[in-house]
Amino acid sequence: MTIAHSLGFPRIGKRRELKKAVEAFWRGELTQEQLLAEGKALRQQHWQWQAEAGLDYVPVGDFAWYDQVLNVSCTLGVIPSRFLADAQQTSTTVDLDLYFKMARGYTDDQGEVAACEMTKWFDTNYHYLVPEFTENQSFKISSNQLLDEIEEASQLGLKAKPVLLGPLSYLWLGKAKGSDFDKLTLLDELVSVYGELLAKIAALGIEWVQLDEPILTLDLPNSWRQGFETAYNRLQSSSLNILLATYFGALADNLATTINLPTEGLHIDLVRAPEQLTSVVDRLPAYKVLSVGVVNGRNVWRTDLNGWLDRLQPVKQKLGERLWVGPSCSLLHSPVDVDQEQGFAEDVRQWLAFAVQKNKEIAVLAKALNGNESAEINAAFEKSSLAFKAKHSSSRIHDQTVQARIQAIDDTIATRQLPYHERIELQRQQLKLPLLPTTTIGSFPQTTAIRAARKAFKAGKTTEADYRTEMQRQIAEAISRQEALDLDVLVHGEAERNDMVEYFGEQLSGFLFSQHGWVQSYGSRCVKPPIILGDIKREQPMTVEWIRYAQSLTEKPLKGMLTGPVTMLCWSFPREDVSREVSCLQLALALRDEVQDLEKAGIHVIQIDEPAIREGLPLRKAEWQQYLDWAVRCFKIASCGVENTTQIHTHMCYSEFNDIIEAIAALDADVITIETSRSDMELLDAFEDFAYPNDIGPGVYDIHSPNVPSPAWIKQLLKKAANKIALKRLWVNPDCGLKTRDWAETEQALANMVTVAKELREEY
Ligand code: GLN
Ligand code: ZN
Numbered sequence: 001m002t003i004a005h006s007l008g009f010p011r012i013g014k015r016r017e018l019k020k021a022v023e024a025f026w027r028g029e030l031t032q033e034q035l036l037a038e039g040k041a042l043r044q045q046h047w048q049w050q051a052e053a054g055l056d057y058v059p060v061g062d063f064a065w066y067d068q069v070l071n072v073s074c075t076l077g078v079i080p081s082r083f084l085a086d087a088q089q090t091s092t093t094v095d096l097d098l099y100f101k102m103a104r105g106y107t108d109d110q111g112e113v114a115a116c117e118m119t120k121w122f123d124t125n126y127h128y129l130v131p132e133f134t135e136n137q138s139f140k141i142s143s144n145q146l147l148d149e150i151e152e153a154s155q156l157g158l159k160a161k162p163v164l165l166g167p168l169s170y171l172w173l174g175k176a177k178g179s180d181f182d183k184l185t186l187l188d189e190l191v192s193v194y195g196e197l198l199a200k201i202a203a204l205g206i207e208w209v210q211l212d213e214p215i216l217t218l219d220l221p222n223s224w225r226q227g228f229e230t231a232y233n234r235l236q237s238s239s240l241n242i243l244l245a246t247y248f249g250a251l252a253d254n255l256a257t258t259i260n261l262p263t264e265g266l267h268i269d270l271v272r273a274p275e276q277l278t279s280v281v282d283r284l285p286a287y288k289v290l291s292v293g294v295v296n297g298r299n300v301w302r303t304d305l306n307g308w309l310d311r312l313q314p315v316k317q318k319l320g321e322r323l324w325v326g327p328s329c330s331l332l333h334s335p336v337d338v339d340q341e342q343g344f345a346e347d348v349r350q351w352l353a354f355a356v357q358k359n360k361e362i363a364v365l366a367k368a369l370n371g372n373e374s375a376e377i378n379a380a381f382e383k384s385s386l387a388f389k390a391k392h393s394s395s396r397i398h399d400q401t402v403q404a405r406i407q408a409i410d411d412t413i414a415t416r417q418l419p420y421h422e423r424i425e426l427q428r429q430q431l432k433l434p435l436l437p438t439t440t441i442g443s444f445p446q447t448t449a450i451r452a453a454r455k456a457f458k459a460g461k462t463t464e465a466d467y468r469t470e471m472q473r474q475i476a477e478a479i480s481r482q483e484a485l486d487l488d489v490l491v492h493g494e495a496e497r498n499d500m501v502e503y504f505g506e507q508l509s510g511f512l513f514s515q516h517g518w519v520q521s522y523g524s525r526c527v528k529p530p531i532i533l534g535d536i537k538r539e540q541p542m543t544v545e546w547i548r549y550a551q552s553l554t555e556k557p558l559k560g561m562l563t564g565p566v567t568m569l570c571w572s573f574p575r576e577d578v579s580r581e582v583s584c585l586q587l588a589l590a591l592r593d594e595v596q597d598l599e600k601a602g603i604h605v606i607q608i609d610e611p612a613i614r615e616g617l618p619l620r621k622a623e624w625q626q627y628l629d630w631a632v633r634c635f636k637i638a639s640c641g642v643e644n645t646t647q648i649h650t651h652m653c654y655s656e657f658n659d660i661i662e663a664i665a666a667l668d669a670d671v672i673t674i675e676t677s678r679s680d681m682e683l684l685d686a687f688e689d690f691a692y693p694n695d696i697g698p699g700v701y702d703i704h705s706p707n708v709p710s711p712a713w714i715k716q717l718l719k720k721a722a723n724k725i726a727l728k729r730l731w732v733n734p735d736c737g738l739k740t741r742d743w744a745e746t747e748q749a750l751a752n753m754v755t756v757a758k759e760l761r762e763e764y
Pocket of ligand 2: 611675
């Protein structure tokens with residue numbers, strides 16, 4: 001029989017119950033007992049849905065109070081010493097208190113203890129807590145959470161398949177602390193503890209355990225491939241069947257290693273890498289189960305069941321019982337349940353499947369492969385096919401005018417009229433800016449008044465006219481404060497924006513917004529990404545009215561503020577019927593029109609934010625260039641339709657520029673503002689080494705903290721910057737937008753920043 005299973009279910013709850021409970025617990029409004037009960041209820045509910053959907057195994061171990069990688073660290077006793085009462089202590093039993101301390105950091109009378117670092121989980125928007133390893137790291141089972149949850153599921157009469165991050169991926173994702181040693185030296189001891197853990201799992205009567213090794217879809221050094229062989233040869237002695245789960249891409253050059261590892265099963269991602277099916281099936285050892293991930297765990301669309309049935313039937317004939325069906329990866333990355341959405345048109349709802357629906361698809365597909373031809377199964381396939389046909393021809397998806405415009409793009413629209421060094425002179429004449437011009441990144445404090453005004457308008461409680469008056473009042477206030485501070489290039493402050501993607505998505509056709517489509521981003525934080533439904537078109541100007549109003553209040557140049565095409569794409573659920581590049585081009589054209597309208601409205605400085613360009617990078621280096629080529633082209637299509645005298649800014653907030661500096665330069669923005677203050681201007685080295693030609697505004701203070709930077713501090717940073725970048729190309733600005741700060745600290749910090757810029761103008 002073909003088994004239907006899942007790699008994991010979202011833990012947040014369909015109304016973000018976990019988030020609410022955890023935050024209430026942090027605030028002291030919920031007891032630990034109440035929190036534990038809430039978690040237990042959620043697990044039960046989620047298992048029940050999965051069993052009802054028809055899965056043969058339910059995943060156990062996908063639940064976490066904060067993060068699944070932190071769970072593994074706690075299970076294996078990888079606790080950084082700063083969280084231990086006694087620095088000599090080598091192990092402890094992890095309770096909820098310690099768990100949350102590691103997740104969030106804490107302050108006691110000794111001072112502040114920093115939380116574990118957080119970083120992005122492969123190319124998703126999920127963030128995990130980075131394990132910290134020391135050179136003589138020891139491992140010891142220090143939490144029974146996984147074992148307890150297995151028992152919990154068994155007591156409910158469910159067939160549990162524990163899921164756990166595998167040893168190699170766990171090690172890879174962690175950081176060597178203290179000295180710079182080779183993490184692989186820890187593998188041996190780590191595998192011993194995994195062995196112990198697997199023995200305990202086996203003792204609970206478990207048949208299959210899923211070990212996730214997503215790093216098998218990355219470029220791996222040979223030593224790590226060998227590590228896989230050593231580790232899995234040792235782990236096979238346990239009496240459990242291991243399903244080795246790979247996802248987020250193709251095995252490619254890791255195929256030979258992976259397929260021959262002595263695990264009883266292998267899971268592959270056929271959504272990201274459908275092409276690998278044949279080669280994997282051809283080389284699959286006769287003893288091994290193959291789990292095919294065909295339901296997309298990272299998107300919101302219904303699966304083409306008929307298409308997959310056709311492709312999988314020959315595989316079923318070949319593998320028989322040894323073929324399993326599942327999602328491409330854990331459903332952690334998809335929203336929970338489309339049935340609770342009220343705002344979708346009925347045809348649109350039929351095109352969507354969130355986690356609950358995806359499990360049903362998996363079960364239906366498995367049943368069909370098992371030869372089940374019941375009316376129920378046939379109806380499910382019929383429905384899927386009808387939905388696909390309707391979508392294929394729907395005018396909600398296809399807009400001929402947009403497609404024709406894409407066809408007509410020629411590369412002249414993706415270059416400025418004059419090269420940077422010529423147009424920058426014209427801009428300097430036009431803008432009449434001093435040396436070391438000062439500016440900000442766009443947003444100003446989003447006060448309670450601003451949020452309340454937006455909320456009331458959204459809820460239909462205020463008229464459009466009243467709302468506009470209130471926003472204009474906010475803009476006027478932002479302008480007068482900036483004038484008082486004597487900043488050189490002003491912004492309108494983004495009061496009208498809830499979110500830098502949603503604001504634009506709501507005004508563009510082709511986007512869809514869910515009510516409850518939340519996905520965990522990190523800890524208790526969730527995001528609700530917009531859904532790109534179809535061809536994207538700008539119906540009318542999106543920002544011009546606000547920006548024009550702001551400019552009318554000041555003689556100083558006002559900087560128009562837009563979110564770039566790549567960022568809008570990266571922070572949305574993409575279409576599956578066209579490439580990411582196509583949607584990005586459509587976004588670029590829509591933004592190009594907006595840029596030109598801003599210019600017509602008398603705006604001579606326009607910023608196009610691209611904070612997400614780096615996170616769109618493919619996991620495999622070999623695919624980077626192709627992505628960067630179209631990402632850069634899209635930015636240029638959006639930005640190059642202006643006169644030489646119009647100055648294009650862009651903004652990015654991340655730390656690694658070294659490996660993409662060429663692409664950053666190719667954007668050819670007149671000015672780039674970046675986040676650098678926490679790196680002590682070291683990030684500028686990449687720009688210096690590359691001889692990056694255009695203007696740069698390295699952030700001079702960290703906006704993540706409420707601390708007001710002193711003039712001396714700002715000055716020493718700027719002097720460092722001036723050693724790396726020619727003075728006349730240097731701008732002065734904070735690291736990022738100020739929307740999370742309050743006005744008092746913002747004004748003080750900016751006043752110090754302006755003072756320093758003025759002093760340096762005298763000095764240089
Ligand atoms: N213009 C945006 C702001 O200031 C930029 C935000 C970002 O870079 N993430 O808020
Ligand atoms: Zn930023």
